[in-house]
Amino acid sequence: MTAESLARLVATELAAEGFPRVPAQLLMRLMVEPTGSMTAAELAAASELSPAAVSGGIRYLGTLGFVRTDVVPGSRRHVYSLPPVPWYASTLTQDRYRAIRALIEGGLEGVEAGPPRDRLTEMAEFFRFLQAEMPALWERWQASRA
Template identity: 40%
Template sequence: MPARVFVALMVTDSGALTAAELAQTLRVSPAAVSGAVRYLTRLHLVIREREPGSRRDIFRVRDEAWQDALANRDALLAQYSGSFAEGVSVVGRETPAGRRLTEAMEFFEFLRKELDGLMDRWRAHRDAPRPDGPPA
């Protein structure tokens, strides 16, 4: 359901819909929409705003939602890496389990470093002039 809600918001011209509009568009219950937008807001993909002059909430896709969601993964990757490091300290680096944990820890540290460079390259690509006009 979160994917359907996210796509519904992406394809609407305004990029924003109320919960009732989402439920009607997707032909689902308001409870299903509520759970989906709660999940999407936790991932920082969607934001909840108050409709001007109304008490109704509207939901919209955040600007740079993809980039922010990926960048926010750094904390999760750091948590994984730290957990594996703790495991290594418990079982020892030279044990079979320690070697597996060390490899996992190093993998997540590698991802963290690569993610920074990847985001920099994406911004440069996004902002680069295009042959058919300025960047979007």
């Protein structure tokens, strides 16, 4: 099996698990690109996607921190690449739920006692727990790689 074939299979599985299909295709295409970087035109051609689909997919991946965007020196073209911290590890190094947790905690005063308040409280507590645990998990991952 080639790297490209495997990337297509993994992208299909990511989509089956709920990850948007086009961003999954683009992410996995970057994963198997030797340089880990491609322009929008290269991504469109390699993935057989329209420029608009690539643009939207890259925007989504950028929001998650799974790709980064740089400008090709001397041009107006962008090049998209995998970040220094692997995308799959970014969930361990970024507090993605801080804003949601702050909204819940700030709004709980106005929510009357009962199941909705209990569920929202537990949600905020879970995100607080993740924030506390993720750095240790990242350190364990790094140690396992040494």
